[in-house]
Amino acid sequence: MNKKIFLLFVLCLVIAGSHMAMAAEEKYPSRPITLICPSTPGGNYDNFCRLIAANAGAYIDVPFVIKNIPGGMFTIGMREAVQAPPDGYTFEGSSESANVYGTKFVDAGFTMDDVEFIVGMTAIRHTISTGTDKPWQTIEELLEYAKAHPGELTMGSASPIYECWLMALKDAGYEFNVVPFPTGAACSSAVAGKHVDAGVVGLAGAKPMHEGGQLRILYIGDDFSPVPPAKQRADVPFLAEILKGINVGTASITGPKGIPKERIEYLENAFKQMWNDPAFQTMAKNLGLDPVWYDHAEIAVAMAEADRIVADLTSRHGVLKQKQ
Secondary structure: OOHHHHHHHHHHHHHHHHHHHHHHHHOOOOOOEEEEEOOOOOOHHHHHHHHHHHHHHHOOOOOEEEEEOOOOOOHHHHHHHHOOOOOOOEEEEEOHHHHHHHHHHOOOOOOHHHEEEEEEEEEEOEEEEEEOOOOOOOHHHHHHHHHHOOOOOEEEEOOHHHHHHHHHHHHOOOOOEEEEOOOHHHHHHHHHOOOOOEEEEEHHHHHHHHHOOOEEEEEEOOOOOOOOOOOOOOOOHHHHHHOOOOOOEEEEEEEEOOOOHHHHHHHHHHHHHHHHOHHHHHHHHHOOOEEEEEOHHHHHHHHHHHHHHHHHHHHHOOOOOOOO
């Protein structure tokens, strides 16, 4: 064989081998996917992440590994996710509190422009609850007292979204003395333990305490949830108008900008199949998470609108932070 022809043959083999190796490397997914939870174990976001990890195996070829990174109003974990390589192997599971609300209260080191929203999968509902020893039986009674005694009542809060609820209520003439708590569980315990007059707390934590007679739910945010609200003062139209746009959280899967389009499409299709599975729907409801579906385009639009509303609200109250 002519030497030049032989060398050309070898070169072709090398190129072909390299393309085959690249193709093998580019198979997606080919290794475990990290799902960052920006809160401690046991809360709404941790429940959401574990819901995903428990149900992903039937639809995605690799396991999801949960990594809890709390702190910074949920923005520390979110920052790690959006600063990860955009290869489709690192995501974050939370709601607007991490990727919208938290960035308005602290210098998070990222903005919405750095976030790729993959899908939205469940609603996270919130409540205004009070202790069973308190005189208010309805949300109207609580707010009427707050309006007549501005700043007198203590209101617990453990999340950026709850801070925004209280700002919106203040704009409407209902002013509370806000008491911050590090976690939703701590806030719920303070309400039940009579350490604060009321609290804005997640439904998942408040509902069993309500049923156990430890606290009283006065209001449940319910913009679009397909699950009927609980009977106790869940539907208060005037309050829903005050909290319009921030009434209910949407748990979503997010990652860094720049993830290849075909990988986003793969995940979107897999998550939709998972969401349609009755086992997913049942587990979600058992965890206090209402199944709702936002595709890749819809969740981006919804989060952009939430960002606009919250930026305006926090700016008017003088607490808006910007990326430094």
